[in-house]
Amino acid sequence: MNWICIGVACAAALCLYLASPHQALWRALPLSPALLRWLSLPLAVAAVLLASAEYGFWAAVFIGLSGLMLALVALPCLDAWNRGRHVG
Numbered sequence: 001m002n003w004i005c006i007g008v009a010c011a012a013a014l015c016l017y018l019a020s021p022h023q024a025l026w027r028a029l030p031l032s033p034a035l036l037r038w039l040s041l042p043l044a045v046a047a048v049l050l051a052s053a054e055y056g057f058w059a060a061v062f063i064g065l066s067g068l069m070l071a072l073v074a075l076p077c078l079d080a081w082n083r084g085r086h087v088g
Helices: 002-018 033-055 057-083
Strands: none
Touching: 002 033, 002 057, 033 057
């Protein structure tokens, strides 16, 4: 259940990143950025709710935030790597 929660949190981070005007991972998005920003909130809440049944509420919040932060750090690095730029 822990990996499912982290996967849903990473999907929320992906929605936030794809809604950013500076991203270049997927230029021709079929969805609007406003819809992606809106979709990230229910996905983040779902990640916490999935983990809270097994681990408790506060542990689930930290598990969800850890997955979210992991993706929010990794996605710009992946974007820069695809472009051939140096990060950092």
